[in-house]
Amino acid sequence: MKLRVNVGLVLKGPDGKTKHIDACHNVTVTAGLAALAAYIVADPPGTTPFFKFVAIGTDGSEAFNSDTALAAEVGTRQASVPTSSGAVATYSVTFAAGNGTGTIRELGLFDLSSAGVLFARASDFTEFVKGGGDLLEVVWQLTFE
Numbered sequence: 001m002k003l004r005v006n007v008g009l010v011l012k013g014p015d016g017k018t019k020h021i022d023a024c025h026n027v028t029v030t031a032g033l034a035a036l037a038a039y040i041v042a043d044p045p046g047t048t049p050f051f052k053f054v055a056i057g058t059d060g061s062e063a064f065n066s067d068t069a070l071a072a073e074v075g076t077r078q079a080s081v082p083t084s085s086g087a088v089a090t091y092s093v094t095f096a097a098g099n100g101t102g103t104i105r106e107l108g109l110f111d112l113s114s115a116g117v118l119f120a121r122a123s124d125f126t127e128f129v130k131g132g133g134d135l136l137e138v139v140w141q142l143t144f145e
Contacts, residue, residue, distance in 0.1 A: 007107055009024075019128075023125070025124060026109075026120040026124075027122075035111065056073070057108070058102045075100020092138070094138075098133075101134075103129050
């Protein structure tokens with residue numbers, strides 16, 4: 001089995017107009033894979049979404065399998081209702097105006113809002129500035145092949 005992960009980003013200004021669109025892939029970290037394996041055999045399986053928090057940060061260092069957290073987290077939001085279709089799980093999150101401001105250079109998918117297990121980290125996208133009035137939409141897709 002192979003796991004492919006894609007992340008989409010849309011930054012909107014206070015006027016609702018799109019300021020930045022990007023997409024990237026992430027590194028699924030060792031701790032995330034171990035937690036996924038544990039979740040798959042949970043009893044009963046699938047009772048609650050396991051990885052449901054998306055965090056954004058300002059550190060642009062490369063993502064590695066050994067990562068356990070974002071290097072400079074500035075905001076975290078819980079996915080609305082994670083969905084699945086076939087072998088694709090999708091998490092959608094909105095960082096409202098005033099939440100997670102700064103030059104965004106990294107993203108993380110976690111099981112808890114703080115001190116959680118990092119499942120995946122992404123940093124291979126074009127950095128952008130999220131101002132105090134901007135809204136950021138993140139769509140994170142996990143594809144099992």
